[in-house]
Amino acid sequence: MATGATFEEARQEISKVASRLFGTEILVAYAPERVRFDPRPVTAEPRPDLLPALAHAFVSATERALSQGVLHDYRETRDTLPVVRGRIRHADQIRRRPGVPVPLEVLYDDHTPDIPENRLLLAAVRRLLRVPGLDPDQRGALGRLTARLDGVSILPTGAPAPQWTPGRRNARYSHALVLAELVLRGASYELGEDGPIAVEGMFVVMWRLFEAYLARAVGEALRHRVGGRPEPQDRSHFLDAARKHVLKPDLVHYLPSPHDGIPRPAAVVDAKFKTKPGRDDLYQMTAYCVRLGLGEGHLVYASGKEGVVEVPVGDGRLRIWRHVVDLSSPWRDLAATIDALAETIDTARAASAA
Known part of the structure; x- marks a missing residue:
């Protein structure tokens, strides 16, 4: 920029940079919590795929989140077993198997990785694996993340994204989870004035x-x-x-x-x-x-x-x-x-x- 440029010229130069940047989404990929989505529609140009930059940021954030191990939590599980685990559901036992001692209808707390946070990460991994144009390193890293999330349920097609609540327990997951939501939201558009589709707007500073x-x-x-x-x-x-x-x-x-x-x-x-x-x-x-x-x-x-x-x-x-x-x-x-x-x-x- 020339010496002595006015504030308005400086603002316009930065705006041009920012507008080109939105086409790559890379800043949003690294700092999605800085974006506020607005339900009011804005026009946009459709994109054939999610940009590899988003995959790179998601892989990096998820690897950091899982570096201390996959998050587990206790989940109440109803099951039919040949031995007692937890406590017997007497009402269900009498109703389903009157006079039959085994198998037993039981209720127990299972310490499992199959929790909303991990389901959200796995859903995003599987979504990104379907994106064409990923380089082999990214695709390999996504495959390794799939293996790390073994035992986590696959999100059914069309099902809403799992809901999670930020807290101390999942703090190390927070950045990866926000990126996963961005992936599943389908951040595959470019903002424009005459685009053929309507999408949620987004506000950023x-x-x-x-x-x-x-x-x-x-x-x-x-x-x-x-x-x-x-x-x-x-x-x-x-x-x-x-x-x-x-x-x-x-x-x-x-x-x-x-x-x-x-x-x-x-x-x-x-x-x-x-x-x-x-x-x-x-x-x-x-x-x-x-x-x-x-x-x-x-x-x-x-x-x-x-x-x-x-x-x-x-x-x-x-x-x-x-x-x-x-x-x-x-x-x-x-x-x-x-x-x-x-x-x-x-x-x-x-x-x-x-």
């Missing part, structure tokens, strides 16, 4: 969507690259000693300390959905780095120029990187950009620690 996408995508790329623990929207650090002013970086990546093995901040990233960097961004990132004890900070913009700013801090220097992620890129190119960004962040971390 683009800067919030960009922040959530970037934090999850970069955090995931860093975790695959160097391990550790990414914390999107980390709110565990404070600017002041009285802990009244919380810091709000979009991503803090933790790695075990080489001295004691305790996870400590290794990188901090903040997303800026704007076309031109500002001084406030530098002030903000400087505060993050100082409080987190880091020598490098990373600002990621939706447009603009890349560069590095060196900030004197005490007897040393703090380096603040400006990166650009082109949201108008095809999703495969965008994924490659995220991987390259993670590599740059890790290389800068290693150099700073040396």
